[in-house]
Every structure is written in structure tokens, then in C-alpha cells.
Amino acid sequence: MKQDRILEVNQLTVEFTTDNGVIQAVRDLSFHINKGETLAVVGESGSGKSVTSLAIMRLIPSPPGRIVSGQVWFRGKDGQPKELIGLTEAQMRRIRGNDIAMIFQEPMTSLNPVYTVGDQIVEAIRLHQGKSRQEARALAIEMLNLVEIPNPHRRFADYPHQMSGGMRQRVMIAMALSCKPSLLIADEPTTALDVIIQAQILELINKLKSEIQTSVLFITHDLGVVAEMADRVVVMQHGVKVEEGGG
Amino acid sequence: MLLEIEHLQKWFPLRGGLLNRVQGYVKAVSDVSLKIHKGEVLGLVGESGSGKTTVGRCILRLIEPTGGRIVFDGQDITHLPKHELRPLRRRLQIIFQDPFASLNPRMTVGDILAEPLLIHNTHKTAAARNQRVAELLEMVQLDPDMARRYPHEFSGGQRQRIGIARALALNPDFIVADECVSALDVSIRAEILELIRELKKTLGLTLLFISHDLAVVESISDRVAVMYRGRLVELADAHTIYRNPQDDYTKALLSAVPIPDPTVKRTRVPWDPEAYQRRLDTTSA
Ligand SMILES: Nc1ncnc2c1ncn2[C@@H]1O[C@H](COP(=O)(O)OP(=O)(O)OP(=O)(O)O)[C@@H](O)[C@H]1O
Ligand SMILES: Nc1ncnc2c1ncn2[C@@H]1O[C@H](COP(=O)(O)OP(=O)(O)OP(=O)(O)O)[C@@H](O)[C@H]1O
Ligand SMILES: [Mg+2]
Ligand SMILES: [Mg+2]
Numbered sequence: 001m002k003q004d005r006i007l008e009v010n011q012l013t014v015e016f017t018t019d020n021g022v023i024q025a026v027r028d029l030s031f032h033i034n035k036g037e038t039l040a041v042v043g044e045s046g047s048g049k050s051v052t053s054l055a056i057m058r059l060i061p062s063p064p065g066r067i068v069s070g071q072v073w074f075r076g077k078d079g080q081p082k083e084l085i086g087l088t089e090a091q092m093r094r095i096r097g098n099d100i101a102m103i104f105q106e107p108m109t110s111l112n113p114v115y116t117v118g119d120q121i122v123e124a125i126r127l128h129q130g131k132s133r134q135e136a137r138a139l140a141i142e143m144l145n146l147v148e149i150p151n152p153h154r155r156f157a158d159y160p161h162q163m164s165g166g167m168r169q170r171v172m173i174a175m176a177l178s179c180k181p182s183l184l185i186a187d188e189p190t191t192a193l194d195v196i197i198q199a200q201i202l203e204l205i206n207k208l209k210s211e212i213q214t215s216v217l218f219i220t221h222d223l224g225v226v227a228e229m230a231d232r233v234v235v236m237q238h239g240v241k242v243e244e245g246g247g
Numbered sequence: 248m249l250l251e252i253e254h255l256q257k258w259f260p261l262r263g264g265l266l267n268r269v270q271g272y273v274k275a276v277s278d279v280s281l282k283i284h285k286g287e288v289l290g291l292v293g294e295s296g297s298g299k300t301t302v303g304r305c306i307l308r309l310i311e312p313t314g315g316r317i318v319f320d321g322q323d324i325t326h327l328p329k330h331e332l333r334p335l336r337r338r339l340q341i342i343f344q345d346p347f348a349s350l351n352p353r354m355t356v357g358d359i360l361a362e363p364l365l366i367h368n369t370h371k372t373a374a375a376r377n378q379r380v381a382e383l384l385e386m387v388q389l390d391p392d393m394a395r396r397y398p399h400e401f402s403g404g405q406r407q408r409i410g411i412a413r414a415l416a417l418n419p420d421f422i423v424a425d426e427c428v429s430a431l432d433v434s435i436r437a438e439i440l441e442l443i444r445e446l447k448k449t450l451g452l453t454l455l456f457i458s459h460d461l462a463v464v465e466s467i468s469d470r471v472a473v474m475y476r477g478r479l480v481e482l483a484d485a486h487t488i489y490r491n492p493q494d495d496y497t498k499a500l501l502s503a504v505p506i507p508d509p510t511v512k513r514t515r516v517p518w519d520p521e522a523y524q525r526r527l528d529t530t531s532a
Contacts, residue, residue, distance in 0.1 A: 166295025
């Protein structure tokens with residue numbers, strides 16, 4: 001793995017076994033991300049973008065899914081390259097939410113409906129950072145404030161269903177950014193945001209990028225967002241990379 | 248006039264303390280009035296959290312409004328009891344903002360789409376229902392073979408299209424489309440928008456089209472309403488509002504749209520929410 005790279009995906013293939021046979025959701029996919037760089041992944045609906053990001057996080061549901069072949073090399077906060085597909089689940093848990101954070105495409109699939117959003121952010125912070133409950137709470141409120149949630153002190157106690165779609169999306173963003181990851185995977189992170197708040201969130205991500213050299217894998221359908229954020233772009237179609245170019 | 252909303256209001260109680268008493272309210276919708284003509288698409292845009300979804304859910308009576316009136320096709324439905332709402336359910340549909348949360352994970356997509364046909368007894372045989380299901384999937388650019396799969400086996404954009412197909416199943420008169428194309432790439436999005444235009448023309452379909460994508464709203468809407476913190480701040484026909492916005496929030500919003508061409512830089516209208524809120528409060532007091 002080259003020194004300046006944070007992520008290298010080599011010949012990744014992911015399959016799902018369904019009643020209708022085997023679906024190759026991602027086929028022989030290779031790409032890399034440099035330190036501090038934002039790579040945008042675009043492509044039509046169903047082309048394998050989310051599956052790619054889930055494979056990097058080792059979150060492909062299995063069965064029915066399976067990483068058939070390929071490697072994912074990642075350089076964590078310790079600077080050492082690790083191959084993620086070969087790691088144990090316990091090793092992977094230490095990387096998730098700490099070294100690599102993910103903003104999922106559908107917030108409701110990853111927020112727990114029975115806990116308040118504040119408790120969920122606090123949990124995420126405490127899991128990876130040696131912070132007291134009080135410190136974590138203060139940081140969580142600060143993060144909610146940064147993602148433009150009005151009255152963050154009060155909203156801290158909201159359950160996910162008490163928030164609007166865009167607020168839930170911002171809670172996910174707050175949670176992901178709170179651990180200052182080396183790699184942020186953002187899967188359509190601003191689809192539920194008005195363009196004014198979207199611009200503030202994109203600025204926030206860019207700030208993190210320049211402050212701590214976070215690299216970003218940014219999945220989006222919005223070519224305006226690509227133009228604003230991306231250093232390079234990968235285009236996917238039917239599970240394969242069909243194009244790659246400068247931003 | 249197909250739908251008329253007068254002074255709609257929705258407050259959500261805030262509970263807390265040891266006894267879980269009501270300690271205040273989130274005023275999600277404070278005062279919204281609008282009319283939608285038959286065969287019209289009314290775009291609804293606004294700040295995240297401004298109450299757009301809440302307005303949509305009140306219209307369908309999925310939640311009870313705190314105040315105001317909702318009149319659908321000449322009938323006041325604001326407090327209509329559940330059993331009297333049933334015949335209207337067929338005519339009024341919603342495409343939910345969060346497709347995953349709105350699809351039953353234990354049903355195949357075929358069963359999800361056939362369910363309304365069964366409940367309203369519009370397609371009497373299994374063969375007729377299967378045919379309608381295949382037709383609906385094709386309408387939203389999905390392979391009819393996918394009917395046998397479960398919601399979690401789909402991509403985000405595919406799930407969103409299942410939600411659209413379900414809303415269309417019974418040929419409704421009116422649809423609240425809540426961010427219904429937000430997860431779709433440009434080409435499929437264009438085809439879904441074309442489908443909506445087509446249904447509007449052939450069936451006189453009427454929509455409340457909620458979206459954050461201002462270009463999509465412009466392309467599909469006859470008129471556009473802008474919401475900010477529970478209120479409408481501007482309402483005008485689409486052409487006028489995009490070319491000549493009057494309200495300061497609308498102006499700031501339109502100027503913040505990111506442009507796909509990196510060589511073009513748009514100048515954003517400065518946005519000061521505090522000053523704007525003060526003006527709103529004084530004009531409405
Ligand atoms: N659990 C699963 N079981 C079976 N097939 C799946 C599963 N998850 C995804 N797929 C299939 O894999 C393909 C790629 O899905 P993916 O979610 O990566 O698409 P995407 O590029 O993110 O699309 P979108 O832009 O619509 O979110 C799709 O055809 C989808 O139906
Ligand atoms: N069930 C609920 N209980 C309590 N508060 C709620 C509930 N549903 C919505 N709210 C609150 O009402 C306000 C308006 O929410 P709504 O979902 O209507 O916004 P929206 O305009 O659709 O936003 P977005 O663009 O982010 O989807 C928000 O402050 C939200 O937190
Ligand atoms: Mg996806
Ligand atoms: Mg909403």
C-alpha cells in the first residue's frame with residue numbers, strides 16, 4: 001500500500017443469493033482514496049454503491065450476502081495498513097465508528113427507535129473515546145449544535161421518530177463526525193436537507209477534512225454536490241466501475 | 248378545488264419529568280393555509296424541520312391536526328371518524344419520506360403491492376392482482392421478477408420506487424409525495440417525473456410534492472409553497488417564484504443550490520435566520 005493512501009479496494013466482488021439466483025452486486029471493483037482526499041462515487045440506482053460501502057465496513061448481511069473475493073486495505077489512526085476482509089469481527093468493531101465512520105443512506109435503518117438520539121450519540125462517543133458520561137454528553141450536544149439542530153439541549157432527549165427526516169440524517173452525521181474518523185463514508189448524507197443546511201454540513205465535513213486530514217468516500221446522486229466536494233470521481237454501473245476521473 | 252387547508256395547526260406534546268407530564272409543545276405547524284386544484288402539482292419546499300411532512304401526514308389523517316380545517320373534494324375531513332375515512336383511503340395516498348420504515352419487512356414486494364388491491368377489492372383474482380403488480384413495477388422501472396424479493400434486498404432508490412408503485416396501485420386522485428425521488432439518479436428520476444406528468448394528464452392526478460431538490464420542484468410543479476418554521480412564507484406559481492422570489496428565506500434558499508459546473512460560482516444571498524425570525528414575528532403579531 002502506497003504511503004499516501006488511506007484506502008485501497010482491490011478486485012472486490014460481492015454476491016447475494018436470492019430465490020431468483022445469485023446477484024453480483026459488485027464485480028471486480030478496484031479504487032483507492034488518498035489521505036485527506038474526497039472521492040465521490042456516483043452511478044445509477046442499484047449499481048452497487050451502498051453494497052461497496054457496506055463491504056468496506058464489513059456490514060454485508062450474510063447470508064444472503066458474501067464477499068466472494070478481493071481485498072480492502074486501510075491505514076488507520078496508527079498508520080499501519082490492515083486488510084479488513086481478513087479481520088475478525090472483534091477487530092473490525094474497534095475500527096468501525098472510530099477509524100472509519102459511516103453515514104447510512106437511510107437513517108432509520110441504523111438509529112435505534114427505543115433510545116433517545118442523545119443517548120445514541122453518547123454511546124458512540126463513549127465506545128471509542130475514554131470520555132466520562134458528562135464529557136460525552138457535552139460533546140454530543142456540541143455536535144448536535146454543529147449540525148444545526150435547533151435547541152440541542154432539548155432535542156438531545158428526542159426519540160428518532162420525534163425528529164424530521166432531515167434532523168435524523170443530521171443526527172447520523174453528528175454521530176459519525178463526533179469520533180473524528182480517518183475515513184468518513186457518507187452514503188447520500190444530505191438528501192433530506194434543504195440547500196442552506198446542506199451547504200453548512202458540507203462545510204463542516206470539509207473543515208474536518210482540513211483539520212484532521214479525514215478522507216471521505218462520498219456517495220451521491222447530486223452532481224452539484226460532486227462539483228463542490230470531490231477531488232476525484234468513480235462512476236459505477238451494474239456493479240462495475242465504468243469511469244474514473246478528476247473532480 | 249380538490250384540497251383546501253385552512254389555518255392548519257399541529258403541536259406535538261413534549262413530555263418529561265418523573266410523571267411524564269406534558270411540559271410544552273413542538274409547534275410543528277403553526278398556521279398553514281393552501282388550496283390545490285384538481286390536476287395540479289403544488290410543490291412544497293422549505294427548511295429541514297419546518298413542518299412539511301407533518302402537513303402531509305395531517306392531510307391523510309395519519310396524525311390528528313391540533314387546529315384548522317382540511318377539506319377534500321368538498322368534504323370536511325378534519326374530524327371524520329376512521330370508518331368514514333375508509334372510502335377516501337383509496338383516493339388519497341402518500342409516498343413516505345423514509346421508504347424502509349414504511350415497507351413491511353416480512354412481506355415480499357409483490358404482496359406489499361397487492362395488499363391495497365385486496366383490501367379495496369379492485370382486482371378480484373390472484374392473476375389480475377399479479378398482472379397489476381407487474382404493471383406497477385414496470386411503471387417505476389423495476390423488473391417484475393423483483394416481486395418475489397423482500398424490501399431489505401433492494402437498494403435505497405429501488406425501495407423508494409416500491410413506495411411510489413404502492414401509492415399508484417389504486418389510481419388515486421391525490422398523492423402526498425414526500426421526498427419521493429431523493430434517492431434516485433438523474434435518469435431514473437427523469438423517468439419517474441415523466442410518469443407523474445403523464446398520470447396528471449391522463450388521470451387528472453393531483454399532488455402535494457414535497458422536496459428539497461429545487462430543480463425537481465421547478466420542473467414538476469404548477470405552483471410552489473415555501474415553509475419556514477411551521478408557516479408558509481411564500482406561495483406563487485413556479486415560474487414566478489424561481490425568477491422573482493419575494494421572501495428573504497426563499498431568496499437565500501434559491502441562491503444556495505449547488506451548481507454542477509465547477510467553473511461557475513454562484514453568489515449566495517446572505518442568510519441571517521435571527522433577523523428573519525424577528526421580522527416574521529413582528530409581521531404576524
Ligand atoms: N440484501 C440483499 N439481498 C439481495 N440483493 C441485494 C441486497 N442488497 C442489495 N442488493 C442488490 O444489489 C444491487 C446493488 O445495491 P446497492 O444498494 O449497492 O445499490 P446503490 O448503488 O446503492 O443504489 P441506490 O442509488 O438506489 O441506493 C441492487 O441490485 C440490489 O437489489
Ligand atoms: N411524532 C412527533 N413527535 C414530536 N415531534 C415531532 C413529531 N413529528 C415531527 N415532529 C417535529 O415537528 C417538526 C416538523 O417536522 P417535519 O417532519 O414535519 O419536518 P419537515 O419539514 O418534513 O423536515 P425534513 O425536511 O427534515 O423532513 C420538527 O421539529 C419535528 O421534530
Ligand atoms: Mg444506495
Ligand atoms: Mg420531512
